[in-house]
Amino acid sequence: MDHVTEMLQQQVDLGALPGAVALRLRRGDTDAEVVGVQDLESGTPMSRRTLFHWDSLGKPLTAALALTFVAEGSIDLSAPINCWLPELSDPRVLTDSSGPLSDTVPADRPVTVQDLLTLRGGLGLTTDFESPFTEELVSHLQEGPAPRTLDRQSFLAAAAQLPLAHQPGRGWTYNTGSTLLGLLLERVADQPLDELMAQRIFDPLNMTDTRWWVPAADLDRFASRYAPTGDPEAPLRLVDPPDGQYSRPPSFPDGAGGTIGTADDWLVFATMLLNAGEYRGRRILPTPLVESMMTDQLTADQRRQAGFFLADDEGWGYGGSVRTDGSYGWTGGAGTTARVNPRHGSASILFTQVALDGPEGSPVLTAFEDLVAQDQQHDPNTN
Template sequence: MSTLREVLEKHVHDGPVPGAVGLVARDGRAEVLAVGGAGTDDGTPMARDSVFRIASLTKPVTAAAVMTLVEDGRIALDDPVAPWLPELAEPVVVRTPDAPADDVVPASRPITLSDLLTSRAGYGFPSDFSLPAVRLLFDELKQGSPQPRGVLPPDAWMDTLSRIPLLSQPGREWLYNTCSDILGVLVARVAGQPLPEFFAERIFAPLGMNDTGFAVPAEKLGRFTGLFRPGADGGVELVDAPAGQWSAMPDFPSGAGGLVSTADDLYAFARMLLGEGTLEGRRLLTPASVRQMTTDHLTPAQREASGLFTEGQGWGFGGSVDVDTTAPWNVPGRYGWVGGTGTTAHIVPATGTAAILLTQLEMTGPTPPLPMRDFWQYAADA
């Protein structure tokens, strides 16, 4: 069996990944390793506390924030969201997926909180990004790769969303990404405070996630990594430097992909989900709420039609759930997700396992790249 060092160095020293931090833990004991460089001009080496753009690993955090409001009794899973999101009070749906965006019919029922948590509200990405209603998500809402400085503020963003039709009727189809951004706006409105403040107060401070947020303060920029994409001839190209997009608070704090974090902060979040982290003797979320988050809510037909799940996965709240062992690294019940910036974090509730891999090399599509697959295999075998 390979060691964690061998798994990481295979893709850093012998491959295109500039650097990586890997963490694999079971029963509260963590193995952590940093290899390579942070991808900065001064040649800073990668470190355990290096800060990364975690992209879609934001989604489980947003789902957890929603569940704190559910536990507070401020909103329920079956509640329509229109009282807080009046922009979605009268949604319309394109008549067929490939229809023009103005060829619409009324939605068959209101959008509920459960629809948003399971990404089945009717907004988001199918396998075909060229559909007219989907193109509007990219062109008008700037959905896709995180661009903190290029997105409208929440109220203007929601006003724009209100003029974009649903791609499918509420509850019918799993569609990626957009529902988590809507949830971020919903959390702020239900809580009556900006999303970064709510996350800091209800999630980050209680769990000791001191390096997680929607921007990197000046005193921490020395630990912030560069972001790269695969370039020509096996090399890499810089996408964003430490002093770039995440060096100031964005107008739109993205609940789908806006956070930065570290391996240890994400491990603190994972330990909370595993029931190992407590707050003065009580859990951040009840076991029942965690079970709801980490349980697959899709039908077999919805999993089959999703277009993005090809390796035995369903979807919980904010993350995927392994439902079979199609891939050798799948573990039934494994919950978590991947980030397009080259990040991945999962837990296995049955074994108390957490596995976190942070790199700075963007994914080129929905299929997880080889470094993630090798890391998952190592974690499954550990």
């Protein structure tokens, strides 16, 4: 990872990046690079034990958790979500996703579990951030970078008041479907999402550092979060210190984001996916469900509707994007990215603590993915 090391260190030297942890798994071997510091204020060195805010990199884990219920027969992919979330029965649908909220028609079928997994349920962010629909999502459902203060029931009550942006299964809207999926799983099992995730995903995979909040004893390992300023003289501003928003339990664990952990914990999850659902001899997911998870489920029109949320070579599987190169993964708005490529038996992970610069993404994450792709193309041992 010499080129990755050079790029990351250059960003640290320029002041655009406090630090980072990069991991690359190839043919069972892991390369790691650790640069910089956890936070600029204390100068604590970055390490592989550093805890990062994963943000939307929690979506693939929520999808995997849902598939454990599908595997055991507790839920069916085609089941209407109102079986467990009756608050969302009989939805209305906007005739124009950018138009007035009062201009609606009835939904032509119920939203299903599979719609939530694929973000085709109709409740979520569109590419029109100025529309009345998106404004309602931000103000009433608290869609955005900050943790929600709404409790579960208040969130569902607010969601029930909103129309869908499109007919169920016919479009694509970002984020909210994963939150609803987490709440649905809580209803199915009558347990909080964090407990379910620990029992079915974290503990079996020995992901000992993954959680939704950081207790006082571990705050010294938690990286501060920053955002770019665009000012070369002071390129970063502090958004949230270790003892800030994530030093206490959230109003409810969000299936769309909010998870916190180490880069190595996400690598374990990636390893399970590469092993077709198995980890150290233990079956976590059936192979066919893992294959479906990492298969593009969208039509060409749905990919078009996704706009800047998905790149030209991306579709969406269950909980993450699927690219034409065969890779599966996603990017977190807090500055994290991870991809698994079953064609090559590889995984690449980069965790930083600098937020994406809006829809434009992050130059550092883009440079990392480009370098990984170049390295893979020149690897004579690539399968």
